[in-house]
Amino acid sequence: MLGLRSTQYGLAVLATTGAFLLRLGLDPVLGDRSPFLLFTLPILVTALSAGTRPALVAAVLGGLSGTYAFVPPNPSLRLVTPGDWLEVALFSITAALIIRVVNRRAALRAQHNQAVEELRTSEAIKAAILRGALDGIVTTTEDGRILAANPAFCRAFGFRAEDAVGRRLTDLLVVPAPSLLPGTSPERVVAALPGIRPDHRVEGEALRSDRSRFPAEIAMTFTRHQTHNQLTWFIRDVTERKAFEDALRRTTRQLTVVLENASESIFLLDEQGCCVYMNPSAESLTGFTLAEASGRSLHALIHHIGPDGSPCPEADCAIACASRGQTKRSGQEVLIRRNGDFVPVSYIASPIRDSSHAVIGAVIEIRDVTEERRRDALLDENRRQLLRQQQALETLHRLGITIAAELHPDRLVQTVVDAGVTLSGAQVGAFFYNATNDTGDHYVLYALAGAERSAFDRFGLPRATPLFGPTFRGDGVIRSSDILQDPRYGKNAPHAGMPEGHIPVRSYLSVPVASRDGNVIGALFFGHAEPDIFDEAAERAVIGLAAHAAIGLDNARLFEAVEKAKQTLEEKVRTRTQALEEINAELDAFSYTVSHDLRAPLRAVQTLASILLDDFGERLGETGRQYAERIVGAAQRMDDLVQGLLQYSRLARTDIQLQPISLRFVMEKVRQTLERNEELDDAVLDLSENLHTVYANPTILQQVLHNLVTNAIKYRHEERPARVKAWSELRNDRVVRIWIEDNGIGVAPDQLDKIFDVFYRAPGTMSRPGTGIGLAVVKKGTERMDGRCGVESRDGEGSRFWIELPTPN
Structure with a gap:
């Protein structure tokens, strides 16, 4: 800044110096009378180039230079003429005017620059507004041709900005002529779109570039110029708003339908608790119409007085409190209808709050609970009856267990009668067997409850009267609220009713007790001195009790029969056991005979035949030796057969003890036995690790x-x-299956279910050694160890025998 000012002031000095030199150069020509105003040139140049202050410096320097030039150095100024002073004055005035004019010009230039800057800022703001506006903004001529359009317009209509320019906007808008918009406009566009007038919004439709339509809100304003007018249009796509309005209308219609058809009474109150709306159910409940209740306090209409006639203060009214900003409440109240009837209701009172949470009213939902209370009362009564029935059933269940366990008839029927008195609420109960006395006309009393047996000693036992007979015949249950009024009562002469001194009975209940074969075992009788004691529940309970009694008595009789059969069976078992012991003794003797007496001759025959072959073989000849060899083989087979029979017999009769045992240990002992007896020959016995x-x-x-x-x-x-493999596997946590697999000749499918039979040998195997007892021993031994056995085989491909035994668990 300092360097710039130095340059400006240097310009003033330089311009003044140039003017002074020019003055000196003109003096010879003009005769030392160059014009004094020559020094205004530096002032003008400096003012135009450097500004006001440098121009003032130039004016001062020019004034000094001019004075020096026009007024020569002379101690006395009297030689200066008045014209000289006039030129100095003109110089001063001219300099001042120059500086003032230049200063004014600088001020105007500054104002112009500021106006240009403000215009640029305004245009930038306008461009930003147009770019960011959500509404479409478009400028048109008076005849509707588009001059400019913002991005929102282009997006809404599907045009590029350059494609939109020049189009007629009136071709893109469809605006009805509403009757509620009076007035006309002189402009041609307004005439083309009669629904639009300046500064007023209307709704219509707009056409996109693809000719599809969308709802739009349209406004227009004029911009007047000296030479022409422009129109600015504001077009808003209201598709979403229309959809929202349609949804709102549908919701309103649905809400109206719900309110109009709701079974509950719904009231809308203002902040003062006055009724604003009530649905038809509310009108039906209260007896007031909406017109009658509108603007009136709901509390004063239907809750101002209680059923006892006492007033209900509004301050205590839960319904009114909702309008005063209290929290949501629910409960039950008693309201009064227009006709004065009281009605019990349940209610929900909810305050309505605006966005600032200020209470602006309340919604009251009220439901008439008269029928509900009646149902609740009936339900409570049913619940009490069900509870009594449940208790009765539980009692019957316990009694059923007790009766089922009781096998003594006397104690059983006494338990039944005692329980019947408790379940039915009777004062006295009795059980009579359906068996007559020696005379054949009186039933036998077996059990009594609620009275001493002596109370009946002086009265006769019941007979087959019209009242007692149907029960003992099993015709059905007899229940009487007052037996004295029953037409069957009093038909038994000579008493014609209860004799004097008899236990008083008014309420009467009798139930037959029938066995499973339909025969009536006896009957249960219950009585009470008061009428109307036995109801349907008591009858059901006693019927159930009679069923238990019948089962118990049947069980007791069966138990008695079983005990007798048991005694007979035990006697038979003892006899059979003795016989079996004798048979076992004979079998032991037979086994001894077979093992000693029968095998001894066989050994002798075998030994003698062997000696005959060894000592006299050459004398016997070929035929004789063959006969002797056949004798030795037959004796050996007979001995093997006897040994097999002894093994099988011992397996069937010997007591055995089971214990945990390792399969590997047993299989190793089997291998050792086979090797010791040279039975393996060249066969391979493969034992798996999994045993x-x-x-x-x-x-x-x-x-x-x-x-x-x-x-x-x-x-x-x-x-x-030959190759034999042995392994085992767990079938489950309680069973192990042992497999013995070979690659031998196998077993035909039709022979698989026979090979475990005693003495059975499959066809085609008779040439091989064997007795047909080995696999039978396998089956019998496995069964004695609580196991089972089987085989899987294909003829010619080998066999897989298996046995299943328990695990130590």
């Missing part, structure tokens, strides 16, 4: 597994080496 522990008898299990392995080796296939 479990089972719950079995060690000796029998070893025999069973030995028989299965030797059976697999015995029936090997001739074309392949």
Whole structure:
């Protein structure tokens, strides 16, 4: 800034110096009379170039230079003429005018620059407003041709800005001519769109570039110029608003339908608690119409007085409190109708708040609970009856358990009669067997409750009278609220009713007790001195009790019969047991005979035949040796058969003990036995690592597994080496299945269910050694250990025998 000012003031000095030099150069020509106003040139140049202050400096310097030039150095000024002073005065005036004019010009230039800047700012703001406006804004000529359009207009109508310019806006708007917009406009556009007038909004439709329509709100304003007028249009897409208004109308219609058809009474109150709206149900409940109740206090209409005639203060009214800003309330009240009738209701009073949470009214929902209270009362009564029935059922259930467990008839029927008195509310109860006395005309009293047996001693027992007879015949239940009024009462001569001194009975209930075969065992009788004691629930309870009694008596009779049968059966069992013991003794003797007396001759025959072959074989000849060899083989087979029969017999009769035992331990013992007896030959016995522990008898299990392995080796296939695999698997946490698999000749499908039978040998195996007892021993031994066995096989492809035994668990 300081350098700029130095340059401006230097300009003033330089311009003044130039004018002074010019003055000196003109003096010879003008005769030392150059014009004094020559020094106004530096002032004008400096003012135009540097501003007011440098021009003042130039004026001062010019004045000094001019005075020096026009007034030569002379101690006395008397030689200066008046013309000289006139030029100095003119110079001063001219300098002042120049400075003033230049200063004014600078001020005007500054104002112009400020106006230009403000115009630019205004245009920028206008452009920003147009770009950001949500409404479409478009400027047109008077005849409706578009001059400019903002982005919102282009988006709404589907045009680019350059495509929109030049189009007629009137071709894109469809505006009806509403009768509520009077007045006309001189402009041609207004004439084309009669519904529009300046500064007034109307609704119509607009056409997009694809000719689709959308609802629009349209406004227009004039901008007047000296040479022409412009129109500015504001177009808003109101599709969403229209949809919202349509939804609001639908909701309003739906709400109106709901309110008009609601079964509950609905009131709308203002902040003073006065009725603003009430639906038809509310009119029906109160007896007032909406016109009559509108503007009146709802409390004063229907809640100003209680059923007892006492006033109900509005301050205590929960319904009125909702309009005063209190919280939502619900409960029950008693309201008064227009005709003075009181009606019990339930209510919900909810205050209505505006956006600032200020209470502006309340909604009251009221429901007539008269019928509901009647139903509740009936429900309570039914609930009490159900409770009594439940208690009765629980009592019957407990009695049923007790009766079912009681096998003594005397105690059983006494329990039944005591329970019947409790369940029915009777004062006295009795059970009579359906069995007559020695004379055949009186029923036998068996149990009594509520009175001493002596009270009946001096009265006769009941007979088959019109009152008692149907019960003992099983015709049905007799229940009388007052037996004295029953037409069947008093028909038994000579008493013609209850004899004098008899326990008084008015309420009467009798139920037959019938067994499952339909025969009437007896009857239950209950009585009370007051009438109307026994109701339907008491009757049902006693009927249920009679059913339990019938079951109990049947059970008691069955128990008695079972006891007799038991005694007979025990006697038969003792006789059979003795016979079996004798048979077992004979079998033991027979087994001893077979094992010793029968096997001894066989051993002798076998031994002698072997000696005959060894010592006299050459003398016997070929035929003799064959006969001797056949004798030895037959004796050996007979001995094997006897041993097998002994094994099978011992398995069936011997007591065994089961214990946890390792399958690997047993299978190793089987391998050792086979190797010791040279039964393996070239066969391979493959034991899996997966061998479990089972719950079995060690000796029998070893025999069973030995028989299965030797059976697999015995029936090997001739074309392949024998191979036997053994493994086990858990079927579940209680059963282990043991598998013995071979690659032998297999078993035909039709033979699978026969090979475990005693002495059975499959066709085609008679040439192989065996007695047909080995697999029978397997089956019997497995069953004795609480297991089972089976086989899976294909003829010619080998077999998989399995046995299942319990786990130690």
